Each structure stands twice: as structure tokens, then as C-alpha cells.
Amino acid sequence: MAAPLSVEVEFGGGAELLFDGIKKHQVTLPGQEEPWDIRNLLVWIKKNLLKERPELFIQGDSVRPGILVLINDADWELLGELDYQLQDQDSVLFISTLHGG
């Protein structure tokens, strides 16, 4: 049983276009049976924050190739990627590298 969590979700590099142009979102994840990990967070984001074109952000279980994920300013590959368990006051940043030159 996971307690409600307050996390900051940020989007950059053009990914914010899919979220109404808003870069920072302070979200409160509701309490639920399973602990909150990045996998669940992505599902939650798709349902609640993503305004359009889900295929440009999420592919299958994970983010689309080309989108980087930083958790507390560290590469998510160091933290277990989708299996990382979110803590309260964590900051998750999604940067799209696909845009620009």
C-alpha cells in the first residue's frame, strides 16, 4: 500500500508541447496498492497530463526512444529505469532530444 506522493514532473526540449506548453507540473499521486514506480507514473501521466499524441511520448511500456528521463538530475539508467521506486518530493524530468539542432 503506497501512500500518496508529491512529485514534480518537468518536461523539456519540446516535450512540453504535448502538455499544453506547461513545463513544470507539481503532481500528487494518489495512494494505491502497488508502490509508485516510473512505469506506473507513465501510465498516470498518459491518463492525466498528456493532452495529445500519446505515441510521441510513450511507446509501449516505456518512453519513446529519443526522450531522456532524469530523476533528481541523474540518469534513470543508474536508478533502474522503469523499476525505480518513486519517493516523496522526487523530481522527474523528461527531455526530448528529437527537436532542434
Next chain:
Amino acid sequence: MCQVGEDYGEPAPREPPRREQKCVKCKEAQPVVVIRAGDAFCRGCFKAFYIHKFRAMLGKNRLIFPGEKVLLAWSGGPSSSSMVWQVLEGLSQDSAKRLRFVPGVIFIDGILASVGRTPGVFTLALRSAPGRIPFPRGKWQISHSSSRKHRLAERGLEGFPLGEVAPHPAWLFSACGRSPEERAKTLAEVKPILQAIGFPWHVVALEEVFSLPPSVLRCSSQEPAAPEGAYKAAVDSFLQQQRVLPQPRVQPPRDPQSLVRPPAAAQTEALSHLFCSVRTLTAKEELLQTLRVHLILHVARAHGYSKVMTGDSCTRLAIKLMTNLALGRGLGAWRPGFSDERHGDVVVVRPMREHTLKEVAFYNRLFSVPCVFTPAVDTKAPEKASIHRLMEAFILRLQTQFPSTVSTVCRTSEKLVKAPRDGPAAGDCGPRCLLCMCALDIDTADSATAFGVQTSHLSQIHSPTPLTETGTPQGPCCSPGGAWAQGCCQRSSRREDPQACIVEQLCYGCRVNMKDLPSLEPLPQYILAEAQLRTQRAWVLAELRDCLIEDSDDEVGQS
């Protein structure tokens, strides 16, 4: 020895790097980023690694001489912003390691954005005959971001329901101009950054392509390559001067309002009309790229810059290379190396060519490099909207499973060399494509190639009409071999046709792009003028060649 039937088993799965491990370089600090396939770096080591790659790229390729003027092409995007920031930091270091060239920055305003024209429907154009490629079926969510909803609401087109879009043979992803408010907003973000950087800057509207002179398409003669010791000698002499003379201060930026003039409405309209008339997104992107290159070249030449730096990263170059192969450009059009010398006097260099997009994004985030996000022609375009998007998705998807994909493509591309051709087409004096300035691979004897077929097809389109305009008789006036053999007799009628004038000056890749323009009239005047000039010149040359008794190279060169 490898044997059939021998069981090697799965390779041992590599342990993913963990936060608890230390940085692979300094072995002390906690890592923050994973580079390449599993190397975890801490913040400090990553910064040193990143900067070192940039400096090593410049130092290894000794192309930029001390005191040389270099134009930095900044699009506002992460890679070019990172490049500009590296140059800024490099110029402010202590004297032994300081970068020694004189930079300026160019920003092109007015890059187009995608706007759905038809209410509620996004359609896609694919580069093929209609009906041959299967289109994705099923429901397509039709929605718009709030900013665009606002604009569309003004036109009374609000509220788009979820609908089923049936496959249609021709899908058009329309891309037209951005609104003046959006452009002003971008400029408002761009100017403070340019002022903070402090280099001389040039903000150029894309509409200025309509004022370019035809000379921008001419490959000016290149300086002969400097001998081996020249670079070292130049550096030594520069350092000596620095010791003797006091350090000059960096020029303060010019007064801003003198540089940014809003473009004429007629030009904006013409640009919008040009891009709206292009049928496919692929051709739009290619055309946009071509026009930007021409604009940058013109500004570089006008202000005395002999080098242009672009922020192409390793990932982008790998994608670009594969895209160019898919577009039929081969290796003639674009070499993926450090320098691009197609344009003669202005050399394009790519100091970021060994940085991956991931490294760039991390660096920008960790060290707060300012970027300006501008929506582009293919923003939010679906994966199959253009060949560029398709190739990008392919490469990036492959990269997630095989992390050395991008670096392998880049390294292999460096080893690819075009086979030398015999005859006058080789080298600088051979004919060049009007738009991309690659050497035209003309071999009319080789009609088995797509290019050969196109060339012969062109001359058949303009079927021989009685040549009353010039009175030139048909028959033995055509000299065998050479580039103009097939078209000689039809050339005089073709000279009058601007469409044919342009198309025959293009390489295969550019010709395929031009097919997606129903009419070449909206193209900027400098392209039409230069095409006309080249066709006329070639015709005159061919005519004179026939009149000469002795067909020697000297005499032809003098005429």
C-alpha cells in the same frame, strides 16, 4: 573456430551501472549520467569529457587558423546552443588553452511551423505514387494544443471531435508560416541570449532568401590547401604577437535595433506560398535546409567569415547520412566528415560531430545552457510523415537496443570514399548541382542508373520541334560524349522553359525533391536566374566547341 551447430549460448548479460558504483573515471564521486554503453560519469568528469571532445575535435582538424572569422550557426536548439556555449567558454579560458578564432553568431528567424490547414484533419503525404503504400487505419485522435486552439477559434473552427479518418490516397501535412506574434515571442527570447553571449550577431529572416543574389550558388574557387607546417607556424606567430601586443577587448555587440528589421509582408506571403505549394513534408524539409544553407553562406561571405560552424551532433549526422542515402543523394551531396568544402571559399565545420544527443541534453541541463525552443516544420509530425522522421525513428529505436549504432554509422561513414571518376566531371571544374552544390554525377552512357534514365527522359519530354528560333540545324552539331550530348538539339527550346532549365542543373536527389513542387515559379528569383544563366552558358559553350577546329582544353577555357 566457428562451427555450424556449435552452441555458444547467450552472451553474459552486462550488468547495468548502478548509482552505488563510483564514477568510472575518478572512482570517487557518485555518477549522474551513463555515456556510451555503460560508462557512468560523475558531474565533474562528464563536464571535462564533454569539453575535451569539443576541443580535441577542433585541435585535431587543424582547419581553423588563429584570428580567422568563424560564423556560428545557432538555431536555438540544444546542439547549436551547446556549441555556442563551448565557444564562449573556450574563448574566456587562460591564454594557453584559449580558442583563437573570432566568432560571430547567426540566427535565422522564421523557421516554419506545422499548422493544420483543414479543420480537424491532419493528413500526410508520402513520397510515392498514390495508393501504393498502405496507410494506418483506425481512429486518429484529432486534437490541438491550446495555443493553436485559440487561433483556430478566431476562425470559428473550435471543437474537434474524435473521428475516424478513412485512408486516403494523398495525405497532406501542411506547413505554413508562424504568426507574427509567435515570431516576435521567439525573437524576444533570442535577443537577450545573443546579448549575453557578446559575439557580433546577425538575425536574418528566412524571407531574405528572396533578396539573395545568384552568386550565392556559385562555388567560388577554393584557397589551395595550406602546407603541413603552416598551421603550427600560424599558431606560433599568433602567440608571439599576443605576448608583444596588449590583449584586444572583445567587440561589444552592435546596437540591436539596426540588425532586426521585420520582413516585408510580400516576402512573407511569397515564402508561405512556396512552402504551402510543396506537396510532401520530405521535400519541404529538404527545401528549407537548402534555403537556410544559402542564406548562411551569403551572410558569411558578406561579412568576411571563412568558416561556418554547425551544431550537428553524432546522432543527427548518422540520421542525416541514412536519410540522404534514402533520398538518393549518395555520397556526392554531403560528406559526413568534420568539414564540408562544397561551397569553396566558405568551409562548413562540425565541431559537435562526436557528441551524442544524450550527452548534449545532459550537459545543457546540468550546466544551464540557454536554449530557445522553436517549433519546426516536422514538430508533432507522425512517424511516417517524411523520410527524415522515419529514418530518425529507425535509428533511435535501434540505438536503444544496440547502443553503438550511432557511433558505428558515423565511423563507417568516415571510411566511405567516392570512387574517382574519369573525365572532366571530376574535381572542382566539373558541373555542380544548382541547389546542393555537389558534383553532378553525369554519365549519359550509363542509362541503367536512375539518373541516366532521368536525363534521357528529360530530353524526350521536350521533343524536337522545328528549331525556327535559332535556326540551328539538327544532325552532326551534337558532339559525342560529354554532358550535353543528348540534349543539344532540344536545348534551345529548353532554354526558354524555366522548369527544364532548373531541373537539368540538379543532381538526382534534388530532382526527386523538385517533383513535389507542382510549379517551380514560387522559387526565389536567384535560383531561377542562375539556372537560366547556366543553361545559356552551356549552350554557348557547346556551340563554340563545335566551331573550333582543334578541340583543345586551352581554347575551350578561354571562350
